[in-house]
Amino acid sequence: MLFNSWSFALFGLLAVLVFAIVPPRYRAYWLIFSGVAFYASAGPKYLVLMLALTLVTYGAARLMLVQRSERRRMAITVLAVSLLIGVLVYFKY
Secondary structure, eight states: OOTTSHHHHHHHHHHHHHHHHSOGGGHHHHHHHHHHHHHHHHOHHHHHHHHHHHHHHHHHHHHHHHOOOHHHHHHHHHHHHHHHHHHHHHHHO
């Protein structure tokens, strides 16, 4: 689904309308579901990529929570952000 297509416009409109209807407590879940549905429309390999990057980010955050050393937390942050930027650069170019 391209950003300048009618299918994306319809998807975006539907996502916004459902967001307005959903109770505030569940809006974050709706946004997550909408994002996953959007990436799934591009193909299963991108859905797997998104899941892998989500798990890497979550794992890095959990590792940072158990570290006492500020230096180690910063190293984990730099490593995780570098990996995420690396994937972005790879798919951009």
